[in-house]
Amino acid sequence: MRTRLRTAATAVLICAALPLAACSTPETGSSASGTPGASSGGAGSSPATASANTTTAPASGTTDPAPSSSSAGSTQASSTPADLAAQQRLDQLTLEQRVGQVLMMGVPATGAGASGLAIMKQQHIGNTFLKGRSTAGVDATAAAVKSIEATATQQGTGGIGPFISTDQEGGKVQVLKGPGFSTIPAGITQGSRDPQTVEQRATGWGKELASAGINVNLAPVADTVPASIGTGNAPIGAFGREYGHTPQAVTAGSSAFAAGMEAAGVAPVMKHYPGLGKVSQNTDVSHGVTDTMTTRDDSSLEPFQAGIDAGADFIMLSSAYYAKIDPKNPAAFSDTVINSMLRGDQGFEGIVISDDMCDATQFRDWKYATRAKKFFDAGGTMMLCVNQDAIPAIAEGLVAQAKADPAFRKTIDAAALKVLTVKDGL
Numbered sequence: 001m002r003t004r005l006r007t008a009a010t011a012v013l014i015c016a017a018l019p020l021a022a023c024s025t026p027e028t029g030s031s032a033s034g035t036p037g038a039s040s041g042g043a044g045s046s047p048a049t050a051s052a053n054t055t056t057a058p059a060s061g062t063t064d065p066a067p068s069s070s071s072a073g074s075t076q077a078s079s080t081p082a083d084l085a086a087q088q089r090l091d092q093l094t095l096e097q098r099v100g101q102v103l104m105m106g107v108p109a110t111g112a113g114a115s116g117l118a119i120m121k122q123q124h125i126g127n128t129f130l131k132g133r134s135t136a137g138v139d140a141t142a143a144a145v146k147s148i149e150a151t152a153t154q155q156g157t158g159g160i161g162p163f164i165s166t167d168q169e170g171g172k173v174q175v176l177k178g179p180g181f182s183t184i185p186a187g188i189t190q191g192s193r194d195p196q197t198v199e200q201r202a203t204g205w206g207k208e209l210a211s212a213g214i215n216v217n218l219a220p221v222a223d224t225v226p227a228s229i230g231t232g233n234a235p236i237g238a239f240g241r242e243y244g245h246t247p248q249a250v251t252a253g254s255s256a257f258a259a260g261m262e263a264a265g266v267a268p269v270m271k272h273y274p275g276l277g278k279v280s281q282n283t284d285v286s287h288g289v290t291d292t293m294t295t296r297d298d299s300s301l302e303p304f305q306a307g308i309d310a311g312a313d314f315i316m317l318s319s320a321y322y323a324k325i326d327p328k329n330p331a332a333f334s335d336t337v338i339n340s341m342l343r344g345d346q347g348f349e350g351i352v353i354s355d356d357m358c359d360a361t362q363f364r365d366w367k368y369a370t371r372a373k374k375f376f377d378a379g380g381t382m383m384l385c386v387n388q389d390a391i392p393a394i395a396e397g398l399v400a401q402a403k404a405d406p407a408f409r410k411t412i413d414a415a416a417l418k419v420l421t422v423k424d425g426l
Helices: 002-016 047-052 081-091 095-101 114-123 138-155 195-211 247-263 299-309 335-345 368-377 388-404 406-425
Strands: 103-108 127-131 163-166 168-170 267-273 314-317 326-330 351-356 382-385
Touching (some): 103 388, 114 388, 168 195, 247 267, 299 314, 314 335, 368 382, 368 388, 388 406
Parallel strands (some): 103 127, 314 351
16 A cells, blocks of 8 residues: 555645544553653554565464354455455464454563563564653664564564554654654644655655664654644644644645655554544543544544545544544544544544553543453554553453454454554555
């Protein structure tokens, strides 16, 4: 989908430049981070891509072999060669490995420690988010990534390479710095430049990430913060993360940034659907955060639609409630947001990834495993959890639920198949 994104993005830029609670007991150890970018909401080909295209047998020592493709527990038969290849890869994985493919675990940007690597191995985690801040530079980051890849591909995932992601938006939200990494300006500054310049520079920033082994960037921000709200918008406007104050400006800037990342071989992630620009509080550090203005046909959805039309592989969900869309559920738990709007109205076929669902205060009323189940029940594809200590409860809870409920097993299988299909296409 990369060629399609780059070609379509050019057209988008030209047009855009013209006048357009189940369990209520919190899990111990859960804490909110007030640092912008500690999670995504608050703030050349890589080795992972190469290994992601290698099919091997499941790692030894795993349990509960997956049923064959003809069994009741397998996903629906695929029709294209790419889908068939992904299905064959899925059929080789145990249930535990399939669960690992639909989770993304946070580890320090300076490198995963022994405990983090052990959790990745034991829980078969197939995707990693480099969190926090590092000034160590490209070479040191590349070494840290290789250590993660070795654990993921050789010891836990049946040979399937990981998505290695980080938050490299710019401004206050730039995880990786130091030798080899440019200082990236904030989105509002990027948006003041012409789209061609943004795309060109984003290509350079993406090449820096790719040289460090990063194949997914949890950026760009596609949220529109109206000028009337501005810095009163705690998660985005307060840090100048937006590309402008109108959907047209945000479409131009976010599409250009995404196209640049794609050109460098790094998958961009459009966030935070259906938009975080009209809230006052930050879901990372506040509870009950609600958007009272955004509607199902809101103009602020246009930047996301542009990314989808251009072939985006990832869309990240907001964690806020939307009073005019689904007042009872945060977006990450909303079938209306994920299936009716994002999949249905807007035609998105890629990976629906959550923002951090472990340390965010917005989710404090639900245990970790409950958060995960509600997310996947609503149609989510990949759950981001920046707190490595929460991962065992989540992974083991999903495995237990899938064993007990054949319908939920099919839900996990479908999500894992989607992840494998995207990995094959990168």
